[in-house]
Amino acid sequence: xxxxxxFFVLFITLSLLFGCQGKEGIVSGKEDKPIKxxxxxxNSLPETTARFEPITAYLSEKTGRKFESIYVNTFDFEDLxxxxxxxxxxxxxxxxxxxxxxxxxxxIAVEKRGRYGYRDTGTIITxxxxxxxxxxxxxxxxxxxxxxxxxxxYMAQYNLMLANGFDPEEDLAFYVIPWGSFKHEKVVYAVxxxxxxxxxxxxxxxxxxxxxxxxxxxxxxxxxxxIPMPYCTVGVMPHVDSGLxxxxxxxxxxxxxxxxxxxxxxxxxxxDSAWIDGFVEANDKEYxxxxxxxxxxxxxxxxxx
Numbered sequence: 001x002x003x004x005x006x007f008f009v010l011f012i013t014l015s016l017l018f019g020c021q022g023k024e025g026i027v028s029g030k031e032d033k034p035i036k037x038x039x040x041x042x043n044s045l046p047e048t049t050a051r052f053e054p055i056t057a058y059l060s061e062k063t064g065r066k067f068e069s070i071y072v073n074t075f076d077f078e079d080l081x082x083x084x085x086x087x088x089x090x091x092x093x094x095x096x097x098x099x100x101x102x103x104x105x106x107x108i109a110v111e112k113r114g115r116y117g118y119r120d121t122g123t124i125i126t127x128x129x130x131x132x133x134x135x136x137x138x139x140x141x142x143x144x145x146x147x148x149x150x151x152x153x154y155m156a157q158y159n160l161m162l163a164n165g166f167d168p169e170e171d172l173a174f175y176v177i178p179w180g181s182f183k184h185e186k187v188v189y190a191v192x193x194x195x196x197x198x199x200x201x202x203x204x205x206x207x208x209x210x211x212x213x214x215x216x217x218x219x220x221x222x223x224x225x226x227i228p229m230p231y232c233t234v235g236v237m238p239h240v241d242s243g244l245x246x247x248x249x250x251x252x253x254x255x256x257x258x259x260x261x262x263x264x265x266x267x268x269x270x271x272d273s274a275w276i277d278g279f280v281e282a283n284d285k286e287y288x289x290x291x292x293x294x295x296x297x298x299x300x301x302x303x304x305x
Contacts, residue, residue, distance in 0.1 A: 034068040035059075035244070038086040040095065041071050044181040052090065054273045055252075058261040062251050063244070074149050081105070081237070088248065089235040093290055094151045096235045098301045100284075104238040107282035108249040111232045111274075114204045118280045119228035121203040122156025125191055126221045132197060133221055135166045141197035143168070143175040144190045146183050149300075151290060152202035153184050156226035159293040164224070172198075188215060198223075204231075229289050233282055252279040 037056055041048045048071055059067040072080060074095070080086045081099050089096065089105065099105035110118040126132040132141060146153020154177075161168050168175060176196070178186040184205040191199035192215060203225065210217040234252060236245040255278055259270050271278060295302045 032066070034066045035088070035240075036068050036070055036086045037088040037090065038070040038072050038077065038080055040077060040089075040091040041073055043183075043185070045071055051274045054261050054263050054268045054270045055090075057263050058255075058259065058270050059248060059251060061261060063247055065244070074147060078102075084237065084239055087237055087240045089237075091233060091235070092149070092151055093230045093233050093287065094149050094155065094294065094299075096233045097287055097291055097294065099235060101301045105235040106238065106245070107233055107235050107284055107287070108245065109234040109252045109279040110230050110282050112277040112280055113231065113275065114207055116203070116228045116231075117277075118231055120152045120231045121228050122152040122154075122160070122226040123201050123203050123206060124157050124160060124223040124225075125188070125199045125201055125206070126197060126223060127191060127194070128219060128221050130197060130221075132223070134223060135161065135164045138166065138198055138223070139171050140173050142173050143198040143200070144187050144196040145175060145177050145200040146187050146202070148177055150184075150202070151229065151293075152204070152226070153187065153200055155290070155293050155297055155299060156229070157200035157224075158297045160224045160226055162296060185209065185214075192219065227289065229293075230282070230286050234279070249281070253281060255279060 037059070039048055039052045042051070049069070053069055056067045056069045059065075070080070070086060074092075077089070077091065077095060078098065081089065081103050089099065093110075096105055096107050100107065112118045114120065124138075126138075132138060145157065148154055158168060161171075177183075178190070180186075184202055187199040187201050188206065188209060190196045206215075206217060206220075209215045234249075236248070255271060257269075257271055257278070260267050261270055262268075291302075294300070298304060
């Protein structure tokens with residue numbers, strides 16, 4: 001009688017071989033590729049990391065997929081989006097407009113924080129003791145803006161001035177934009193200590209600094225304040241699977257105040273760490289006001305040279 005063992009051994013060997021190949025495919029396949037979520041650096045890298053790393057960890061926990069944070073300076077962001085090196089974005093509300101127009105980014109969620117919920121405003125401030133109380137009083141004065149792509153530290157104020165017959169390029173003695181970290185705070189302090197006559201500050205930052213005891217809001221005149229517009233926004237790139245995009249969106253929208261996650265051995269409250277009250281669904285039409293402001297201020301993605 002012929003032995004069947006050689007065939008049995010061959011069968012087992014082939015099974016193991018193809019079984020290993022299958023497992024290797026899973027390990028190196030799409031499901032195990034890290035999902036990149038890029039956060040725009042706010043005041044500083046350490047602060048931004050501490051605020052948003054819990055969100056990344058929570059997304060990994062809830063989806064069962066590995067999410068990886070990338071922290072990016074504002075003006076470096078577009079390169080990563082263009083080259084499809086990110087899957088989700090968390091930025092101010094100007095960058096998503098640029099990325100939607102140029103690269104098809106979809107806006108999915110907006111942060112809630114402060115007096116206006118998921119929106120913020122831009123203010124034009126002076127010291128009360130300066131006697132500068134109106135746009136006419138600002139003529140010939142010096143001004144400090146926030147970052148050049150800040151919706152509530154530059155765009156909103158520039159548009160307010162144009163809408164009130166005040167041309168920043170002609171009617172100010174000069175204006176500056178600060179370097180380095182904590183630019184919005186630098187604006188407020190620059191006005192407080194008399195380095196510049198007028199400042200452009202987000203209302204949220206004024207309130208936050210007052211709550212922390214850094215300033216007394218009664219020391220300032222608020223010459224003008226913009227209408228509320230959408231705040232920091234989460235977007236998803238068009239190459240991301242629609243099912244995953246929807247899952248991430250629902251996770252963010254359903255985040256509760258007491259939700260926690262483990263980060264570097266420490267249990268953290270996700271929303272408290274991020275300094276926010278939650279997320280609401282992004283409504284693209286609500287960004288039309290920002291789009292109109294960008295056009296009037298000759299800013300990207302509508303800039304005309």
